[in-house]
Amino acid sequence: MSPDRRLVGSVVAVAVLLLTLTVGFVSTAALRSFETELRPELEREATVVGSIGAQAVQRALDLGVPFSGLSGLDDYLAGLLATREGLAYVLLTDGAGRVVSAAGSAPAEFAGLPAGTAAPSRGALMRVQGNSYDAAQPLLEEGRIAGWLHVGIARARLDTALDDMRWDVLIVLLVVLLATAEFLRFILSRLVAAPIDMVLRLQARLGRGDWTARAPGDIGAEAGRVARHFNVLVRRTNDRWDRLCWLAGESGAGRRAAAVLEDVKDRLRFGTEAVREGLGGGAASARLPLFLFVFAEQLSTSFNPIFAMELAGGQQGMMGAALPLVTFVAAVALLTPWGGQMVARHGPRRALMLGMIPAGIGHLGAALAPDLMTLAAARAICGAGYAVVTIACQVQLAREAAQGRMARTLGGFTAAVMTGAVCGTAIGAVLADRLGFRLTFVASAILVLGIAALAWRCMPAGGESEEKRGGLWQSARAAFAEPHFILLVLLAAIPAKVLLGGFVFFLAPLELRELGLSQAAIGRNVMLYGLCMLPAIMFGAWVADRSGRGGTIIVAAGLLNGAGLLAPLWLPGHAALPLAVIATGFAQGLAAAPMLAMIPALSLRPGAPSSAAMMSFLRLAERLGSVIGPPAAAALLAVGGGHQAMLVLGVVSAATALAYALALLLGRNNRKALA
Amino acid sequence: MTGGASFATRLGGVLAIMLLLGCALTAGLNYLKFERMLLEQQAKVLEILAGELGGTVENSLALGVRLAGVPGAQALLERARAAEPLIGGLAIADSDGVVLFDTDRQNLGTTVARALFDPRAAADAWRFRDGDRYGIGAPIVNGFGQLEGAVLLRYGREAVDERLTSALLGMVQAGLLALALAVPLGILGIHLVTRQARRWFAAVETAMQPGAAPEPLASGLQQAIAEADSVLSDAERRLEAIAATIPEPNAPTRLEPATP
Missing domain, CATH: 3.30.450.20 (PAS domain)
Structure with missing residues (x-):
């Protein structure tokens, strides 16, 4: 029985519980001290505005105008309120607290100061009135208090700041939780799951009478001790065999002794095998570097266009803002097949290390960019690194996938990319807000350096000799000559990304804005896509591995996506849009792992290129879909409006899914007929 | 590692x-x-x-x-x-x-x-x-x-x-207090949830010792060891018995040591 089944879940649960409580406690303390320390500053503002306002009234009183004879007060107070941003109200009361004149909206709870209230020795009398901080300045007539000028500053400013901070804390918590889960998964995989797997394999060999196996000596923790004991056991048993051989030689009864030795050899094998039973890198060896790499890359996602506009100095407009994004995506799309070739030639680890070089240089270049063109070039260099690194990790995951777990392991690729993207984008926005754009790029470059060191240490070397080699065009021809691959690309991969780019990233935000939602609410609705996709990846991968029906899952996902996008036929917009986003996230997550899991099997077919090359072409096709999506959706939007565009996209998804199902069915029937 | x-x-x-x-x-x-x-x-x-x-x-x-x-x-x-x-x-x-x-x-x-x-x-x-x-x-x-x-x-x-120093001190105090409680709790929690895996490793380790008591968690491994031991012990007994009898004339014995 292997004890690692529930271990990851239990360890992660402990971490989640403690991190949530700890971060929650610290953030509560932070918010409390924030409120305590900011409040006097807000009160000071009210006091300063009040003292300025009171000066003019006081001057009139000092010139002998009686308090009851003051005129033009409403206009004066309205002017005072209008010139100062963030004031809730300005009002004048008499000595008994009755309101004489007012501007702005005082809270219902407002009560004037009662007669006999003493004037403060300096500044204003501070109170909290409803949801405002109230500063009351005394107005003196012949040495007695004739009235009070009240200035109210709404608590809303403080509340907005506190809300911002709460969201930031939630983001930090989410990022720390996801990152912790990845780190724990990595350590558990290296120190528990992989060693247990190795021990079980060694045990199986001993059970078959194979005493030639040796465990690697470079493992740590309990697994290391087990490995050392295992090697001692094997050595002791081999020594007993040596002794038997010696005894047989000394016995002087050659034939009978030889027969005894032959009996032993029939059942047991001794000696040292050339190839040791390795620990194996496990899927985590590529997953953690991939997660961290995507995290580093996405740190700049939230501010790239803004930084580009800043560098362009407003000269290039929206085109200038989009340029770095375009160069990055173009570099990724164009260099992905080349990345696949590189992985095939050098193996995943070396390719990944080589990919880190342009990525790091690109981030540094972006940090130092003096103008828009340099930034665009730097982002293109980053894109080159991204193309190589992601393919290297994908191929490494496919190499490490255990029998019957291909979809789940490759689902880990999409999950790591999604998690890295969510965490990187979220924390990048917070970092940029606090440290600035350039320093955030520097943080990305430093992170890339750390990831290179991690990958060098943890990813197993080699892999190049196992891959088939060939030129880029040769590989492309071979890949697209494989009918199943071309069907997968045309009827599943490209439509999925067209929907993603066209609906989730383009149409949904625009339609949600049309419904009158705030930017934050639009962001939360779009975020539903990622939140639904992550569990769906795991579910889709699990079902694919259990059932072996990856094609059926892809078809079901396409139909589900289509049905989700047809929701406006039955539901009003405010319900249909989030539902469609959820359906798209779930459907795309469901199909992600089965789609990737088909590639290693397809690459084994005669004439097919390496799995690295095929994966790179699949990725290229997906990028193409992402590029087509937004303009296609824009055209549909222009022609028939948002709902029509959604319906067309839904029909396209369902139609391509049905076509893919038909193709699978025909292919199966053909194979049966041939058999 | x-x-x-x-x-x-x-x-x-x-x-x-x-x-x-x-x-x-x-x-x-x-x-x-x-x-x-x-x-x-x-x-x-x-x-x-x-x-x-x-x-x-x-x-x-x-x-x-x-x-x-x-x-x-x-x-x-x-x-x-x-x-x-x-x-x-x-x-x-x-x-x-x-x-x-x-x-x-x-x-x-x-x-x-x-x-x-x-x-x-x-x-x-x-x-x-x-x-x-x-x-x-x-x-x-x-x-x-x-x-x-x-x-x-x-x-x-x-x-x-x-004001910043005051706020920072408040956050540091809260952080230290939270860590002082959470770190020992976390280590304890991790030790509790990994108990089964640690027992399994310990059982496998013990099972490989000479004369180890039966370990239910490593029974497969112990069975493989016991089988090999039984085969080798039997061969030893038989060879000891052969060595104790009169040597056969002109019959070379084939030797195959396990290690060079």
Whole structure:
């Protein structure tokens, strides 16, 4: 029985519980001290505005105008309120607290100061009135208090700041939780799951009478001790065999002794095998570097266009803002097949290390960019690194996938990319807000350096000799000559990304804005896509591995996506849009792992290129879909409006899914007929 | 990843580091946001004061007085500085940057750096940095809308730093308290949930010792060892028996040592 089944879940649960409580406690303390320390500053503002306002009234009183004879007060107070941003109200009361004149909206709870209230020795009398901080300045007539000028500053400013901070804390918590889960998964995989797997394999060999196996000596923790004991056991048993051989030689009864030795050899094998039973890198060896790499890359996602506009100095407009994004995506799309070739030639680890070089240089270049063109070039260099690194990790995951777990392991690729993207984008926005754009790029470059060191240490070397080699065009021809691959690309991969780019990233935000939602609410609705996709990846991968029906899952996902996008036929917009986003996230997550899991099997077919090359072409096709999506959706939007565009996209998804199902069915029937 | 520390200890270490990172990120990012907000709020209040001073000077200009001759301007600046402890220094400079009035009288007649004047100064107040001091400029505009000069208000961040230190201390205290509880709890929790895996490793380790008692968790391994042991023991007995009898003539024995 292997004890690692529930271990990851239990360890992660402990971490989640403690991190949530700890971060929650610290953030509560932070918010409390924030409120305590900011409040006097807000009160000071009210006091300063009040003292300025009171000066003019006081001057009139000092010139002998009686308090009851003051005129033009409403206009004066309205002017005072209008010139100062963030004031809730300005009002004048008499000595008994009755309101004489007012501007702005005082809270219902407002009560004037009662007669006999003493004037403060300096500044204003501070109170909290409803949801405002109230500063009351005394107005003196012949040495007695004739009235009070009240200035109210709404608590809303403080509340907005506190809300911002709460969201930031939630983001930090989410990022720390996801990152912790990845780190724990990595350590558990290296120190528990992989060693247990190795021990079980060694045990199986001993059970078959194979005493030639040796465990690697470079493992740590309990697994290391087990490995050392295992090697001692094997050595002791081999020594007993040596002794038997010696005894047989000394016995002087050659034939009978030889027969005894032959009996032993029939059942047991001794000696040292050339190839040791390795620990194996496990899927985590590529997953953690991939997660961290995507995290580093996405740190700049939230501010790239803004930084580009800043560098362009407003000269290039929206085109200038989009340029770095375009160069990055173009570099990724164009260099992905080349990345696949590189992985095939050098193996995943070396390719990944080589990919880190342009990525790091690109981030540094972006940090130092003096103008828009340099930034665009730097982002293109980053894109080159991204193309190589992601393919290297994908191929490494496919190499490490255990029998019957291909979809789940490759689902880990999409999950790591999604998690890295969510965490990187979220924390990048917070970092940029606090440290600035350039320093955030520097943080990305430093992170890339750390990831290179991690990958060098943890990813197993080699892999190049196992891959088939060939030129880029040769590989492309071979890949697209494989009918199943071309069907997968045309009827599943490209439509999925067209929907993603066209609906989730383009149409949904625009339609949600049309419904009158705030930017934050639009962001939360779009975020539903990622939140639904992550569990769906795991579910889709699990079902694919259990059932072996990856094609059926892809078809079901396409139909589900289509049905989700047809929701406006039955539901009003405010319900249909989030539902469609959820359906798209779930459907795309469901199909992600089965789609990737088909590639290693397809690459084994005669004439097919390496799995690295095929994966790179699949990725290229997906990028193409992402590029087509937004303009296609824009055209549909222009022609028939948002709902029509959604319906067309839904029909396209369902139609391509049905076509893919038909193709699978025909292919199966053909194979049966041939058999 | 070689070395003797248990995997549970390493997991506990990672959890402790992540707890520390979580607390540090929460405290650090909140501190930076808080710093920015406090500086902004302080600047906002001082901007109101600078604007008010500028307005007072403009009222004098409206009476036809030239900026250099505004009556009581020096006293106005000194009174304002005395009334507001946040203000480090106040000056009025003409549009060429020549200091006409200053709370630090040594600066009178000197020229301030052009960098302190914002190109959009005629429209709005602006902010500047002068060494380690912060500053706010409020334009002084005549009745024809022309920039006559500016009120330059300098201030330090000592007051903000005091508040920041106080907030940081509060967060550090809360963080240390949370870590003091969470880290031992985390290590304990990890040791509890990894108990089964550690037992399994220990059982496998024990099962490989000579003469080990039966280990239910490593029964497969013990069975394989026992089978090999039985085969080898049987062969030993048989060879010992053969060796004890008379040697056969002219019969070479084939030797195959396991190791070279």
